[in-house]
Amino acid sequence: MKLERLISMIYMLLNHEILSASELADKYKVSQRTIYRDIDAICAAGIPIVSYQGVNGGYGIVEEYKMDRSLLGSYDVGSLITVLQGMSTVFRDDKAMETVRKLQTIQQENGMPSLSLDIENRRLNNKELRSIRSAITSKHIVRFDYIDAKNDRTSRKIEPASLMYKNQSWYVYGFCLSRQDYREFKLSRIVELAVLPETFSRVHNVRPQEGMPDWSLRPEPAKVVVHFLPNALAKALDVFMGADKTFNEDGSLTLTLNIGDASHTEWLMSLVLGFGDRAVILEPPELRERFEAKLRSMLGRYEA
The missing domain is CATH 1.10.10.10 (Winged helix-like DNA-binding domain superfamily/Winged helix DNA-binding domain)
Known part of the structure; x- marks a missing residue:
């Protein structure tokens, strides 16, 4: 101490x-x-x-x-401090904060930072996130149940190698002892997590680079047009950030999205359902029909 x-x-x-x-x-x-x-x-x-x-x-x-301030430019130092402070917020990492203090000794500007980073996900149990990171550092095996994209629940034991934050979600990447291969797991789908007393000695290399995708095998992108009432503007802009926007004279909003595969739109229909009666799919007609069928099926469950 x-x-x-x-x-x-x-x-x-x-x-x-x-x-x-x-x-x-x-x-x-x-x-x-x-x-x-x-x-x-x-x-x-x-x-x-x-x-x-x-x-x-x-x-x-x-x-x-004191350390020569010319070793790193103010942009370099500021960027490193921003990333480390964001990480320490999530993991309560004292070592990261000590590194921040070191970098602050050569920081040339002490005013308001031009960039801040908050990667904490309040919908996620940060205790589990910190447990996994601790297991990675101490090389302890982790056990959990996992709900995959097909809604199947399986029990897994993995040797955790790294945590990744992408697309506003956390993932753990490691060697799955059940499948005897490397796998990636979304933390929000992990339940009953436990860090086991068992340790592993295997050295896990950096995640191998995936091969270049074969774009010729990808389906043609589909254009989807969704109309939102004026009282749904803020939420629509938050949810569909990359869409083309058209603001209408009555205060409503029309968004045009290009989705990769028109045959897999369950995720899109779920998002639109979250707007209730404040959103309606305009195009394409086949998606409107599938959405209507989904609504009828939902109503049928309440009528039963």
């Missing part, structure tokens, strides 16, 4: 001009006498700390000893 405090104090002093003993004592929840002993220990390690007298006095590190 003392060593961690000493290291943290060094970076605190590198990141500030002058810090008083009382400030450091409050920060680390120790007495000022302990801070004096820590300062002596840091000096004994060869780090040149200077004592400043007066009302605004305290301790600081001589300027010549």
Whole structure:
């Protein structure tokens, strides 16, 4: 604990001009006498700390000893700090925050950052996310039940290799002991997660690069047109960010989407259903028919 405090104090002093003993004592929840002993220990390690007298006095590190700010540009440092702060928010990662403090010692601008990153997903159990990351670091096997895209539930044990954040969702990638191959699992579909006491020694390489897709085998993209009432504008823009937009004179909105496969539109119909009577599919006619059939089937379940 003392060593961690000493290291943290060094970076605190590198990141500030002058810090008083009382400030450091409050920060680390120790007495000022302990801070004096820590300062002596840091000096004994060869780090040149200077004592400043007066009302605004305290301790600081001589300027010549601090890291050369020209090693990284302000854009580089700011980008790294943004990413690490976003990661530490999700994982409560003290090591990441220590790295942030190191980078802040060479940050040339202390004003409002031009970019912030919040990757925390409040719909997800962050405790499970942190458990998986801990298992990756400690090389412990993870067990869980998984609901796949076909709604089948299977029990899995994996050697977790990495966590990935893509398309606003978290995934864990690892070696599945049930399938004896590498698999990717969406965290929102994982239930009854448990980190087992068993460890693994296998070295997992970076995820292999997927081959270039054969575009000739892909179906022709289909154009879908959806109309939204004025009281659904904000939600429609949030859900369908990449669509072509047409704002109508009556305040309504018409969105045109290009989807990859017209035969697999269950996801789209589910999204449109979330708007209730505030949205209607205009094109193509066959999708309108499938959507109408789905609505009739839903009504039939209530009439039974």
